Amino acid sequence: MKKCVLVTGGATGIGKAICLELAEAGYDIVINYHTSKEAAEVLESALKERYGFAMSIQADVSDEKQVDDLFSQIEATGRTVDIVVNNAAIDLSNLWHLKTAEEFRESFNVNVVGAFNVSKRAGRAMIEKEWGRIINIASTNGINTYYPMCVDYDASKAALISLTHNLAVEYSPYVNVNAIAPGFIGTENELDGYDEEFLKEECEKILVKRYGEPEEVAHLVKFLVSKEANYINNTVIRIDGGQMGSV
Numbered sequence: 001m002k003k004c005v006l007v008t009g010g011a012t013g014i015g016k017a018i019c020l021e022l023a024e025a026g027y028d029i030v031i032n033y034h035t036s037k038e039a040a041e042v043l044e045s046a047l048k049e050r051y052g053f054a055m056s057i058q059a060d061v062s063d064e065k066q067v068d069d070l071f072s073q074i075e076a077t078g079r080t081v082d083i084v085v086n087n088a089a090i091d092l093s094n095l096w097h098l099k100t101a102e103e104f105r106e107s108f109n110v111n112v113v114g115a116f117n118v119s120k121r122a123g124r125a126m127i128e129k130e131w132g133r134i135i136n137i138a139s140t141n142g143i144n145t146y147y148p149m150c151v152d153y154d155a156s157k158a159a160l161i162s163l164t165h166n167l168a169v170e171y172s173p174y175v176n177v178n179a180i181a182p183g184f185i186g187t188e189n190e191l192d193g194y195d196e197e198f199l200k201e202e203c204e205k206i207l208v209k210r211y212g213e214p215e216e217v218a219h220l221v222k223f224l225v226s227k228e229a230n231y232i233n234n235t236v237i238r239i240d241g242g243q244m245g246s247v
Helices: 013-024 037-051 064-075 101-129 148-171 196-204 214-224
Strands: 004-007 028-033 054-058 083-086 132-137 175-182 236-239
Touching (some): 004 013, 004 064, 013 037, 013 083, 028 037, 037 054, 054 064, 064 101, 083 101, 101 132, 101 148, 101 175, 132 148, 132 214, 175 214, 214 236
Parallel strands (some): 004 028, 004 083, 028 054, 083 132, 132 175, 175 236
16 A cells, blocks of 8 residues: 555645645645635545545644544545645734734644644554654744744744654654745745735845745655655755745
8 A cells, every 4th residue: 555645734835736746756645624625625636536546634733633533534544644744834924013812822723733733643653653754844934034923923833843853852763754944935825915026025035036836845845755865854954945044
């Protein structure tokens, strides 16, 4: 049986690109989504038609019980999750003086607690099989690229990087745990609402003078879960085109 990959937030954007890339590489794909039902079903149908297997499952990853149900549905097919890509995230950008504690809690619940819940549940089978991969999709915002209007998102991505290191220690030597920190990636959600002048200014801060494509992040994920990356563990890899301020 093929190795099974769970991609949280897998219906759109970077998550969708990862699902397509890994399906093409020969993995069975489970698409987790919270609200993007139609997009998840369209992607599931396309993957099934081309590769024979895919499933989409609705779950709020910040809810431990829903995560347990998510894994139970996967296991009911006779599969266990070999690879997790913790991609589900929210960004509640708002002016600093309008920020609330509730926004902080919501950002951390999805972006950090969600990754914790999924990784903890997946770790059972990974340890038993003595093999697994966990990839956390962080952000250069969690390193040293700061925007006060998304301070809760930035803080949550920094916490996700810390979680990555702790998971790597806890699950060694069998499970490789790494984080990817994308910079400005041109997903539909990222570009929505920005005018051309703003996009031009942001691209000028990047050494390659353009924003990245979701597929470029997906290529890196495919490498990190491959045998060629067996000796890469407990690290954070930026993929930002040389974004000024993220180095």
